[in-house]
Amino acid sequence: MLVSAKEVLAKAKNEKYAVGQFNINNLEWTKAILLTAQECNSPVILGVSEGAGKYMCGFKTVADMVKAMVESLGITVPVILHLDHGSYEGAKKAIEAGFSSVMFDGSHYGIEENIEKTKEIIALANSKGISVEAEVGSIGGEEDGVVGAGEVADPNECKMIADLGVDILAAGIGNIHGKYPANWAGLNFEVLAEIEKATSPMPLVLHGGTGIPADMIKKAISLGVSKINVNTECQIAFADATRKYIEAGKDLEGKGFDPRKLLAPGFEAIKATVKEKMELFGSINKA
Numbered sequence: 001m002l003v004s005a006k007e008v009l010a011k012a013k014n015e016k017y018a019v020g021q022f023n024i025n026n027l028e029w030t031k032a033i034l035l036t037a038q039e040c041n042s043p044v045i046l047g048v049s050e051g052a053g054k055y056m057c058g059f060k061t062v063a064d065m066v067k068a069m070v071e072s073l074g075i076t077v078p079v080i081l082h083l084d085h086g087s088y089e090g091a092k093k094a095i096e097a098g099f100s101s102v103m104f105d106g107s108h109y110g111i112e113e114n115i116e117k118t119k120e121i122i123a124l125a126n127s128k129g130i131s132v133e134a135e136v137g138s139i140g141g142e143e144d145g146v147v148g149a150g151e152v153a154d155p156n157e158c159k160m161i162a163d164l165g166v167d168i169l170a171a172g173i174g175n176i177h178g179k180y181p182a183n184w185a186g187l188n189f190e191v192l193a194e195i196e197k198a199t200s201p202m203p204l205v206l207h208g209g210t211g212i213p214a215d216m217i218k219k220a221i222s223l224g225v226s227k228i229n230v231n232t233e234c235q236i237a238f239a240d241a242t243r244k245y246i247e248a249g250k251d252l253e254g255k256g257f258d259p260r261k262l263l264a265p266g267f268e269a270i271k272a273t274v275k276e277k278m279e280l281f282g283s284i285n286k287a
């Protein structure tokens, strides 16, 4: 069974750890993340971008696959199926398809239109017990075609959006999607502290978790971040492990070309990455 992010993240906020959101792309990704969460006795958020949703044949295919997998693998830790950076139409479709949480990313609208549309999505989601994440101040880098400028969010705007009744708030604090450039200025903890003060006890989200140094992650959690999104890091781990397998010529030995063998090193690499993040975020044994 899938659960809303609301209670899971309220507990995380209260006990000062963060729950990882790991984006999924296919069956192997989903299975690797679910099994790791179960082994670590950690709650987990499966993130699905609109692009990944299309790739996997639509939100219904994704929701049905995840639900069936949770059942057949005997997963008992809390699992949240969350739409990542949803558009207005996309959020409605994910709610319809059976997701248990949606992000409505209205950060590219002006604040007034963002508020109007966020309210509509909240009303629809709440009627079905689905949690809603909103974003203030676009997050830098590129995510599935959505390009953000990397703004630092205005704490007053954060409070305005939080007061609409969203369950989770993503606020830009200098974080960006994808790999961080060498000259990256780091997270803006002063603004994070102001946002926390303005919106507490709202669980805050840190997008772009790949490549943020461990000490910054820990500090962000201590300042109110309860959900951290990791996407690129699993992709890199999967690609590295798959490349090593092929470069070593293993696909040419025996039945090494069998996809169940070919994809196994990447699968294990995702598991190791997810476990490492759960340790860093402090979510192990918090299911």
Ligand SMILES: [Zn+2]
Pocket (backbone or CB within 6 Å): 085, 139, 143, 177, 207, 208, 229
């Ligand atoms: Zn993001």
